[in-house]
Amino acid sequence: MHEKRLYSDYSYFIGEGCKKFHLSNDDSFSAYSDAVLSVIHNVSANRFDGRSSLKTYLFQIFSNKCIDLVRKNTTNKQQVHQTMPMPELLNQLPDQARTVIEQLMDQQKQAAIQTNLDAIGQKCRALLLLFEDGLTDREIADELEYNSAAVVKTTRLRCLEKLREKVQSLFL
Amino acid sequence: MSETLQYIESYFQNELSHDERLAFENRCTTDQSFAGEVAFYVASRQALKDNLLQNKQKEWVESSIKDEWKSGSAVRKIYQQPLFRYAAAASVIILVALYLEITPANPQQLAEDYINLNYQHLGQKMSAASDSIELGIAAYNSKDYVKAANIFEVLNNANPGNAELIKYRGLVYLQLNNYDKAIAAFDSLASTKNLHSNPGLLLQAAALLKRGDPGDVDTSKLLLQRVIIEDKEGKDEAEKWIKNYK
Numbered sequence: 001m002h003e004k005r006l007y008s009d010y011s012y013f014i015g016e017g018c019k020k021f022h023l024s025n026d027d028s029f030s031a032y033s034d035a036v037l038s039v040i041h042n043v044s045a046n047r048f049d050g051r052s053s054l055k056t057y058l059f060q061i062f063s064n065k066c067i068d069l070v071r072k073n074t075t076n077k078q079q080v081h082q083t084m085p086m087p088e089l090l091n092q093l094p095d096q097a098r099t100v101i102e103q104l105m106d107q108q109k110q111a112a113i114q115t116n117l118d119a120i121g122q123k124c125r126a127l128l129l130l131f132e133d134g135l136t137d138r139e140i141a142d143e144l145e146y147n148s149a150a151v152v153k154t155t156r157l158r159c160l161e162k163l164r165e166k167v168q169s170l171f172l
Numbered sequence: 173m174s175e176t177l178q179y180i181e182s183y184f185q186n187e188l189s190h191d192e193r194l195a196f197e198n199r200c201t202t203d204q205s206f207a208g209e210v211a212f213y214v215a216s217r218q219a220l221k222d223n224l225l226q227n228k229q230k231e232w233v234e235s236s237i238k239d240e241w242k243s244g245s246a247v248r249k250i251y252q253q254p255l256f257r258y259a260a261a262a263s264v265i266i267l268v269a270l271y272l273e274i275t276p277a278n279p280q281q282l283a284e285d286y287i288n289l290n291y292q293h294l295g296q297k298m299s300a301a302s303d304s305i306e307l308g309i310a311a312y313n314s315k316d317y318v319k320a321a322n323i324f325e326v327l328n329n330a331n332p333g334n335a336e337l338i339k340y341r342g343l344v345y346l347q348l349n350n351y352d353k354a355i356a357a358f359d360s361l362a363s364t365k366n367l368h369s370n371p372g373l374l375l376q377a378a379a380l381l382k383r384g385d386p387g388d389v390d391t392s393k394l395l396l397q398r399v400i401i402e403d404k405e406g407k408d409e410a411e412k413w414i415k416n417y418k
Contacts (some may be wrong), residue, residue, distance in 0.1 A: 007232040033229045087218035089184055097200035104211035113212075115218040129227070132220040157181070161174045164212055 007036050010055060013062050021066040027073070031065035038065075041134045109170050116166040124159035131156055176206070180213045180247070251404035279413045286409055291343050306341060317347045335364045342375060351383035373399045373407030375414075393417055 012098055013035075017028030039058050042048045048057060087105075090098050130140045137149035137156070146152045182188050184194045200207050295311045308323035324341040331337055341356030358379055362372025377392040377399070397409040 003228065004232060029229070030225075033232065036232075037225060037228060086295055087214050087221075089214045092184060094197050095198065097197045100201050100207050101211050101214060104208055105215050109211075110215050110219055110291050114223065117219060128220050129224050132174060132217065132224045134297055156175060157177050160177055160213070160216060163216055164174075164177070164209075167212070 003036065003040055006039065006054075006058070010058055011060060017062065017066045021063075021070050023066055023069060023073075027069050031069055032062055035062035035065050044134050073133070076133065101169045109167065112170055115162065116163055119166055120159055120162045124155075124162060127152070127156050128159055176209050177213065180210055182319075184213070184217075195388075207369075214288075221236070279389070279416050280381045280384065280417075282413045282416060283381040287346065287378055291346075294340065294343070305337070308344075308375075312340070312344055312347075315347075317344050320344045321348060333364070335361055335367055335370070338364065339371070339375070342379070346379055349382075351379050354379040355383065369405040371405045373402075373404050374410060375408070389417070 010044070011032065014025065014028045014032045017023050017031055018025055021028070023031070035058055037049070038061050043054075048054075052060075090102060093101060117128075127140065127144065130143065131137075135143065137152040140146065140152045140156075141149050144152075146155070174220060179196070179326040183193065188196060200210055202244065268269040293313050296306060296309055306326055308320050311317075311320035312324060321341070321344045324337055324344055328334070328337045328341050337360065338357050338361045342354045342361060345351075345354035345357060355376055358372050358376035360372075362370065362376055364370065373395050377395040380392040380395070393414065396414045398404070400407055400414070404410075
């Protein structure tokens with residue numbers, strides 16, 4: 001509900017992204033949706049300290065996402081092979097470890113995972129997506145009527161393992 | 173359940189201690205198989221995130237389309253007519269004007285307006301006994317309230333019973349939002365006897381309304397009632413304000 005409200009209240013940013021960063025409508029839309037999700041996650045995780053208005057905060061994140069896309073588009077034009085945007089999780093790793101992990105990932109592996117997300121079953125997929133949406137294991141337990149947060153965590157990791165078995169050969 | 177996946181998740185959920193984090197990061201660079209597991213975990217989370225984003229985008233777009241549909245495309249065409257836009261702008265102006273005319277102001281706003289209208293600028297005294305008062309008034313009128321406060325404070329100490337100086341002192345503290353001192357000064361002014369006109373009570377009520385501490389509104393009402401009953405300076409104003417108390 002709040003997501004939709006936030007999304008629709010500032011959806012005019014999409015047009016500004018096109019004009020200011022010379023992005024296509026699709027790219028600007030993608031950056032905007034991504035920014036809305038990030039804002040919601042950050043607010044839920046108490047990472048938004050309220051020093052600026054929510055609109056300013058959203059616009060800042062949106063601008064950063066647009067810049068990332070501009071960089072990606074510029075890089076791609078100069079390369080034969082398409083690169084993929086760096087996953088945000090990698091930012092948590094120090095430089096050396098990040099480089100190692102990044103080298104082990106490419107678009108092909110990412111695509112294989114995407115394809116196999118359907119193969120792990122609807123329940124597993126829904127569970128993993130709720131976690132990705134920022135819900136805690138406790139909240140997922142309430143939403144999907146599991147006995148406890150611990151059960152959710154175990155099930156969730158089993159689902160990930162199921163996915164890993166399907167793409168294991170690619171990551172060895 | 174894979175303990176490795178659990179371990180990797182603990183890292184990315186910030187559940188490991190500092191030393192454990194260092195060990196994890198070190199293992200990424202030295203253990204190829206472990207690095208592969210981490211790469212899988214990160215890639216999976218990213219794939220899930222992309223998936224989630226796609227779902228949300230679809231949902232939001234559908235919702236926007238529905239909202240637009242609900243608001244009516246035929247009606248929107250009318251909105252786009254220039255005549256409609258001029259009419260809408262005119263209506264807004266009329267509504268705002270009506271709102272300002274009809275909506276009763278609260279006493280705080282009335283007090284604020286009264287001070288702004290009557291005491292933004294103090295009249296210069298051609299026959300003032302002291303040049304220092306003129307200096308204080310000049311500082312007040314040029315909005316150098318700190319300087320004006322210093323001048324009136326010194327003059328007030330030298331002439332403790334001078335009602336005019338007490339009033340200026342109160343006004344300058346009111347402008348500095350130092351309501352406690354302003355209220356004390358106006359209280360002192362109000363209790364000064366044998367003055368041809370004394371706005372002390374009304375100004376004290378205005379300062380109380382501006383301060384807005386608990387009980388201030390009730391006290392200001394009592395003061396305004398006194399202004400009316402005792403037929404003090406500002407009676408008309410007091411009657412106007414008192415009508416707007418809830």
